[in-house]
Amino acid sequence: MNENLNFHRRGELADSAFRYATVAAGGIVLISLSAIAITMTKRAWPAFDKMGLDFFTTSRWAPNDNVFGAKAFIFGTLMAAAIALVIAVPVSIGIALFTTQVAPTKWRRPIVYLVDLLAVVPSVVFGLWGVLVFAPSATGFYNTLHDVLGPIPGLGDLFGEASSGRNIFTAGLILSVMITPIVSSLAREVIDTCPESDREAAFALGATRWEMIRGSVLPHAKGGLVGAVMLGLGRAMGETIAVALVIGSSANISANLFSSGDALPAVIANQWGEAEGDYRAALIGLAVTLFAITILINVAANTIVSRSIVKTQGAR
Amino acid sequence: MLSTKRRSVGLLAATLSLALFAGACGDDGDTTATTPAATGSTASSSTGSVASTTTVAKVDVTGTLAASGATFPKAFYEVAIEAFKKAQPKAAITYAGGGSGKGRTDLQNQVVDFAGSDGLVKEADKALYKGGAFLYFPTVVAPITVSYNLDGVDKLNLSADTIAKIFQRQIKTWDDAAIVAENPDAKAKLTGPITVAHRSDSSGTTENFTIFLNKAAGPAPGTGVWTLKSGSTVEWAADTQAGSGNAGVAQIVKDTKGAIGYVDYSDAKAVGLKYANVKNKAGKFVAPTLDGASAAAAGATIKDDLSYDPLWADGDAAYPIAAPTWILVYVNQTDKVKGETTKSFLRYILTDGQKVTTSVDYAPLPKVLVDKAIAQLEMIKIPA
Numbered sequence: 001m002n003e004n005l006n007f008h009r010r011g012e013l014a015d016s017a018f019r020y021a022t023v024a025a026g027g028i029v030l031i032s033l034s035a036i037a038i039t040m041t042k043r044a045w046p047a048f049d050k051m052g053l054d055f056f057t058t059s060r061w062a063p064n065d066n067v068f069g070a071k072a073f074i075f076g077t078l079m080a081a082a083i084a085l086v087i088a089v090p091v092s093i094g095i096a097l098f099t100t101q102v103a104p105t106k107w108r109r110p111i112v113y114l115v116d117l118l119a120v121v122p123s124v125v126f127g128l129w130g131v132l133v134f135a136p137s138a139t140g141f142y143n144t145l146h147d148v149l150g151p152i153p154g155l156g157d158l159f160g161e162a163s164s165g166r167n168i169f170t171a172g173l174i175l176s177v178m179i180t181p182i183v184s185s186l187a188r189e190v191i192d193t194c195p196e197s198d199r200e201a202a203f204a205l206g207a208t209r210w211e212m213i214r215g216s217v218l219p220h221a222k223g224g225l226v227g228a229v230m231l232g233l234g235r236a237m238g239e240t241i242a243v244a245l246v247i248g249s250s251a252n253i254s255a256n257l258f259s260s261g262d263a264l265p266a267v268i269a270n271q272w273g274e275a276e277g278d279y280r281a282a283l284i285g286l287a288v289t290l291f292a293i294t295i296l297i298n299v300a301a302n303t304i305v306s307r308s309i310v311k312t313q314g315a316r
Numbered sequence: 317m318l319s320t321k322r323r324s325v326g327l328l329a330a331t332l333s334l335a336l337f338a339g340a341c342g343d344d345g346d347t348t349a350t351t352p353a354a355t356g357s358t359a360s361s362s363t364g365s366v367a368s369t370t371t372v373a374k375v376d377v378t379g380t381l382a383a384s385g386a387t388f389p390k391a392f393y394e395v396a397i398e399a400f401k402k403a404q405p406k407a408a409i410t411y412a413g414g415g416s417g418k419g420r421t422d423l424q425n426q427v428v429d430f431a432g433s434d435g436l437v438k439e440a441d442k443a444l445y446k447g448g449a450f451l452y453f454p455t456v457v458a459p460i461t462v463s464y465n466l467d468g469v470d471k472l473n474l475s476a477d478t479i480a481k482i483f484q485r486q487i488k489t490w491d492d493a494a495i496v497a498e499n500p501d502a503k504a505k506l507t508g509p510i511t512v513a514h515r516s517d518s519s520g521t522t523e524n525f526t527i528f529l530n531k532a533a534g535p536a537p538g539t540g541v542w543t544l545k546s547g548s549t550v551e552w553a554a555d556t557q558a559g560s561g562n563a564g565v566a567q568i569v570k571d572t573k574g575a576i577g578y579v580d581y582s583d584a585k586a587v588g589l590k591y592a593n594v595k596n597k598a599g600k601f602v603a604p605t606l607d608g609a610s611a612a613a614a615g616a617t618i619k620d621d622l623s624y625d626p627l628w629a630d631g632d633a634a635y636p637i638a639a640p641t642w643i644l645v646y647v648n649q650t651d652k653v654k655g656e657t658t659k660s661f662l663r664y665i666l667t668d669g670q671k672v673t674t675s676v677d678y679a680p681l682p683k684v685l686v687d688k689a690i691a692q693l694e695m696i697k698i699p700a
């Protein structure tokens with residue numbers, strides 16, 4: 001009887017210890033994130049104070065005149081990330097669907113291995129390849145695209161003239177290569193969790209493979225897929241060196257994808273060495289801006305996803 | 317037991333307050349980089365006589381110094397450190413680079429023993445230097461070239477006004493009247509669009525180049541053509557190209573026909589670019605050579621604190637875009653061993669070090685400046 005009681009108490013203790021340990025782990029993450037946000041905002045405060053809301057609404061970045069405007073960089077970051085997503089997401093989900101649904105089982109592992117190998121390549125290697133190999137030879141390709149797509153009324157503005165290979169489109173292209181392995185491996189994991197029974201049921205009702213994927217796999221995987229895309233987006237927005245080398249470094253907003261621009265992390269990396277005082281505070285302010293944008297986009301995406309899950313699967 | 321909801325609210329409140337506390341605890345200055353390694357021995361140095369400025373009895377120094385700052389003179393400092401190590405094997409000096417701004421900020425926070433800077437410290441910032449007053453020690457001068465890529469044009473003369481107009485995209489083609497007027501012999505080969513290359517990263521080279529343009533072609537007493545002012549980053553026009561580092565700009569100029577860019581002398585020479593002859597204040601077109609840079613330094617007015625401006629200097633042989641650089645060091649040294657090592661290293665740069673500058677494509681300082689700098693060494697106070 002005594003031994004049973006001791007055993008029971010030990011089990012309870014272990015349970016409480018486990019609970020506190022996991023709460024502590026989660027708490028540490030929360031504390032670190034909040035501490036980062038708070039200390040950075042504090043350091044960036046001189047610049048926010050001086051510029052006020054203009055910090056986010058003016059596109060003029062003139063440190064020698066003490067004018068700091070982040071608009072052009074916010075635009076560049078979002079534009080390059082958007083291009084990366086538009087190219088990478090269909091490709092990654094396609095890869096994930098291919099490896100899980102379509103490919104013969106024995107091909108699955110080599111393909112997965114090859115795609116994951118992309119994730120191992122350091123970003124600076126992509127950046128150097130971009131600036132030394134791709135960008136010099138890309139100008140011709142971009143001008144061809146301009147000639148072909150330019151005349152189209154709406155799309156034409158996006159595909160203007162390319163004076164050099166170092167522009168937002170190149171940055172987006174390189175980012176898409178870098179985020180493909182992340183999005184595809186997460187998508188693969190999520191798609192794998194779809195129950196076999198749902199899929200078999202779809203086949204039993206006479207669905208074709210695509211109808212089965214659209215009807216049983218994708219709705220089930222929607223939340224996870226958005227999570228995968230968010231992770232890819234996070235990497236695309238935060239990528240520094242690869243973008244800094246190929247984006248053209250010009251604080252300029254233009255609809256032309258082939259014009260040079262600049263992105264928040266690239267500006268920080270490029271201009272940190274010579275920055276002092278208010279200029280340095282402004283660069284830290286750019287980091288805070290990036291942090292805030294990432295959080296906002298994540299929150300927005302999660303809200304949209306949970307609403308749509310409520311619609312299709314009922315409240316959780 | 318608290319209900320789950322109240323407990324999670326309590327947890328959230330605790331987390332946020334902890335984060336705020338952690339945030340408030342952070343110091344206002346920059347977080348320090350790795351502190352310099354502890355100085356080794358307590359070996360005393362024999363007292364050497366410092367009476368004359370030319371012969372000094374050898375004093376053994378043993379300190380370990382950390383430094384950071386301008387990347388423009390970094391190649392020279394590394395050669396000087398290597399050579400100094402042969403003369404003083406027990407001393408160890410590391411120069412980390414990182415940019416003039418970083419160097420000055422590090423010195424403000426006393427993270428480094430001395431800092432390299434291409435630019436002078438603003439009056440308003442002097443109060444930020446926690447160690448008190450500091451001294452400027454000029455070390456080398458080097459020309460900034462205006463490199464170009466034009467087939468068949470081996471000699472290109474450009475005045476400051478023309479350079480200003482080119483870099484502001486007011487002149488967009490090589491056959492513009494202003495360029496032809498300065499180069500009548502090359503008229504046939506001056507064709508095609510101009511591609512302007514500048515730095516994507518902030519840089520002391522950009523700062524010195526734009527200071528030159530501002531002085532020569534900027535607001536009065538200049539000609540009023542240059543409107544972008546000066547700074548380590550300026551607002552270049554959108555249809556220009558940006559390269560990372562001097563090497564990046566050099567690469568753009570080398571690879572693009574009709575390109576023009578500002579590149580420091582050693583990188584332009586290494587890549588094999590052609591440089592323009594720039595019109596100086598005396599009206600002569602001077603090539604970017606080390607002699608031209610030394611002549612510019614000789615023609616500059618030297619202030620009492622040894623700050624001087626060789627950009628747009630007087631003198632027939634002066635190259636107008638000669639960039640200066642200094643080492644900043646505190647007057648009141650806090651550590652005897654490190655203070656003596658710093659003083660010894662500075663003396664080395666100003667004496668034997670001046671002999672090795674040309675081997676790494678930097679120009680030595682004129683004698684009058686070197687003598688003043690060596691005399692200023694006595695102002696460094698080392699604790700007993």
